[in-house]
Amino acid sequence: MNILVCVKRVPAPGARIVLTDDxxxxxxxxxxxxxxxxxxxxxxxxxxxxxxxxxxTTVLTLGPPDAVEQLRYSVSVGADRVVLVPADSTExxxxxxxxxxxxxxxxxxxxxxxxxxLFGNESADSGGYQVGxxxxxxxxxxxxxxxxxxxxxxxxxxxxxxxxEGFEVYRLPMPAIAAAKEGITLPRYPxxxxxxxxxxxxxxxxxxEMTPGGQExxxxxKPAEEVTETVILGHGAEAxxxxxxxxxxxxxx
Amino acid sequence: xxxxxxxxxxxxxTLSPSALxxxxxxxxxxxxxxxSLELATVGEGGRAALEPVGLGGYVISHPVLSDYAxxxxxxxxxxxxxxxxxxxxxxxxxxxxxxxxxxxAAVLDxxxxxxxxxxxxxxxxxxxxxxxxxxxxxxxxxxxRLRSDLKFLTIAPHTFPAPEPNGGAGPLTTFVPExxxxxxxxxxxxRVKLAEGLTLATAPVVVSGGRGVGSxxxxxxxxxxxxxxxxxxxxxxxxxxxxWRPHSDQVGQTGTRIAPDLYIACxxxxxxxxxxxxxxxxxxxxxxxxxxxxxxxKADYAVIGDLHEILAAVIAEIKAxx
Ligand SMILES: Cc1cc2nc3c(=O)[nH]c(=O)nc-3n(C[C@H](O)[C@H](O)[C@H](O)COP(=O)(O)OP(=O)(O)OC[C@H]3O[C@@H](n4cnc5c(N)ncnc54)[C@H](O)[C@@H]3O)c2cc1C
Ligand SMILES: Nc1ncnc2c1ncn2[C@@H]1O[C@H](COP(=O)(O)O)[C@@H](O)[C@H]1O
Numbered sequence: 001m002n003i004l005v006c007v008k009r010v011p012a013p014g015a016r017i018v019l020t021d022d023x024x025x026x027x028x029x030x031x032x033x034x035x036x037x038x039x040x041x042x043x044x045x046x047x048x049x050x051x052x053x054x055x056x057t058t059v060l061t062l063g064p065p066d067a068v069e070q071l072r073y074s075v076s077v078g079a080d081r082v083v084l085v086p087a088d089s090t091e092x093x094x095x096x097x098x099x100x101x102x103x104x105x106x107x108x109x110x111x112x113x114x115x116x117x118l119f120g121n122e123s124a125d126s127g128g129y130q131v132g133x134x135x136x137x138x139x140x141x142x143x144x145x146x147x148x149x150x151x152x153x154x155x156x157x158x159x160x161x162x163x164x165e166g167f168e169v170y171r172l173p174m175p176a177i178a179a180a181k182e183g184i185t186l187p188r189y190p191x192x193x194x195x196x197x198x199x200x201x202x203x204x205x206x207x208x209e210m211t212p213g214g215q216e217x218x219x220x221x222k223p224a225e226e227v228t229e230t231v232i233l234g235h236g237a238e239a240x241x242x243x244x245x246x247x248x249x250x251x252x253x
Numbered sequence: 254x255x256x257x258x259x260x261x262x263x264x265x266x267t268l269s270p271s272a273l274x275x276x277x278x279x280x281x282x283x284x285x286x287x288x289s290l291e292l293a294t295v296g297e298g299g300r301a302a303l304e305p306v307g308l309g310g311y312v313i314s315h316p317v318l319s320d321y322a323x324x325x326x327x328x329x330x331x332x333x334x335x336x337x338x339x340x341x342x343x344x345x346x347x348x349x350x351x352x353x354x355x356x357x358a359a360v361l362d363x364x365x366x367x368x369x370x371x372x373x374x375x376x377x378x379x380x381x382x383x384x385x386x387x388x389x390x391x392x393x394x395x396x397x398r399l400r401s402d403l404k405f406l407t408i409a410p411h412t413f414p415a416p417e418p419n420g421g422a423g424p425l426t427t428f429v430p431e432x433x434x435x436x437x438x439x440x441x442x443x444r445v446k447l448a449e450g451l452t453l454a455t456a457p458v459v460v461s462g463g464r465g466v467g468s469x470x471x472x473x474x475x476x477x478x479x480x481x482x483x484x485x486x487x488x489x490x491x492x493x494x495x496x497w498r499p500h501s502d503q504v505g506q507t508g509t510r511i512a513p514d515l516y517i518a519c520x521x522x523x524x525x526x527x528x529x530x531x532x533x534x535x536x537x538x539x540x541x542x543x544x545x546x547x548x549x550x551k552a553d554y555a556v557i558g559d560l561h562e563i564l565a566a567v568i569a570e571i572k573a574x575x
Contacts, residue, residue, distance in 0.1 A: 014524055015547035017393055037507045126388055128367045130355035137359035142438045145352045166447035173438055182507040184335035208477030214364030221394045228551055236558035237566035244570045250515045252458050252482045
């Protein structure tokens, strides 16, 4: 089982998002960066499948040189090989991202396609819900989104996704593609040997062209925020009667 | 005349509660563009559910479309759009809407703007449009320009109210696309029902815990309060990542968005990614040692102090009621 996971480096804002003065991005001067949560779970799913069925896990990102941080992290939690598709840090629209990823994937695959390529259901920052599907269409491979469970049965990928009532099952012939949601796995934490390995890991670079699509970011804006006057019901245990009164008012008691 | 198509999903004949939301911005758009508006749904089962909407349009029928099949849905819709020369296609951006529209856009090699909250300008340079769309699960918005002849959009869920059906039965024509049997490779092959009961999404009260709870065992007291109030337990991503709670309990951008009558957030700081999941709650009560925690300052009510001590006192007080 050779598996590829496509991940995106995104900032990790805390209590509030601060925009740059020109509203073209998030002010990241005081922020750390991370891998989108859905994709972090996809990496864990790939590593678990490799542990069960053998093969390799490759993690690829298209992003600025700093995105190597997320690639190294993925090595520390079990990825075997990491690939950077260098890009500037401007906003790439979904079509541009997908066509560059397709180019890079073809380059990596040569004549032997990955059995499975995993994406996140949507990127944490731009949330276009489409890059994985566009890549699958360009490669002519089956794809489902919303993946919440995965098993391999012979040459088929058995995928589950959640519904209001329970879950649905799909069976895709491999090579296949899927876009995973957080919760499909619980990502492990890096071990010390994992960290050491990640520092030495070789970063493969695969170049790709930027071909702009038809969607362009003009600027970012903050949604209107409601200002609330918080009523402090008290401090510590003495607040209990006030809380119970609130529960009665809301109709819960 | 410009023709606008709205894709409305049905699941074996049943509409989800939000299924019709995208019609509301579509009606306004059709008005302002002086365009015709039609709808499309997949499967004969959807006919009875959608005729009361009163719009004309299409029921797309084909044996491969006998159950949800994202690739085949995308191909079928792409064929309808090409043959009938629709120039605008709109759908709700729920799981299936987002997926089907992405397939359609990929097949036709067109851009797709996801989770639009406002169509701000339809008279931009060279026929381009300007729209407002959701980023970061709702913590941020983006002004985006859409440059393409065909305009494909999904509408952010819970942004517009669904319109009242206008009663007149719209004639829905059957459209039979050409779909290779091979596309059945991505069709639902089995459905599993899980036990029904109160869920995070439907409970009237959610007692939620974060890092401040400290351990999986410590959630017992949150469970006890939730039981007394007829609600369920929720959690932050820290609780999920630590293995204290299953992901199905997680509230937020990558968890569940909820709108209970009361949200009780215990030991949760209120990062934006958590806030977007609980901000629709009617009332929020925060319990936190830190009076400056963002969730405390955004909540309607707060109690400052150790959550374990406070929850124990609240439970004792409830049990002591006459
Ligand atoms: C792309 C992305 C998506 C994300 N999606 C989600 C999501 O869906 N849901 C989500 O929750 N998070 C999400 N996060 C994570 C989010 O950014 C925060 O890291 C997380 O919400 C913090 O969880 P917390 O409030 O439990 O922990 P902390 O931020 O560490 O806060 C703990 C709080 O507990 C208080 N406390 C400590 N001890 C006590 C005590 N004894 N009694 C009372 N109070 C106490 C502290 O004062 C503090 O306010 C996401 C992050 C990213 C980058
Ligand atoms: N720059 C990128 N590099 C690698 N993968 C990406 C990139 N952008 C998006 N993806 C993948 O595509 C998925 C869907 O992205 P989107 O269509 O933007 O929501 C993400 O969850 C990632 O798996």
